[in-house]
Amino acid sequence: MKNYKPLCLALRYQIQSLFKVGLLQTRIAEYIGVHTSMISHELKRNTPSRERTLGLLYT
Numbered sequence: 001m002k003n004y005k006p007l008c009l010a011l012r013y014q015i016q017s018l019f020k021v022g023l024l025q026t027r028i029a030e031y032i033g034v035h036t037s038m039i040s041h042e043l044k045r046n047t048p049s050r051e052r053t054l055g056l057l058y059t
Contacts, residue, residue, distance in 0.1 A: 007034070007038070007042060011032060012046065015028055015039060015042050015043065016043075016046060018031070019043060025039045025040055025043070
């Protein structure tokens with residue numbers, strides 16, 4: 001396994017914005033130069049979970 005390097009904040013914002021405009025995770029990974037699993041991990045990590053979102057609706 002290669003060494004893990006955390007993404008800088010600018011790349012995280014870039015991933016989020018590219019995903020919002022409809023780019024596929026594989027294309028984002030190619031563009032940024034990371035593995036597709038890292039893109040998937042970052043999107044899961046930075047997306048509010050359904051439980052937290054529903055909790056906000058009913059408070």
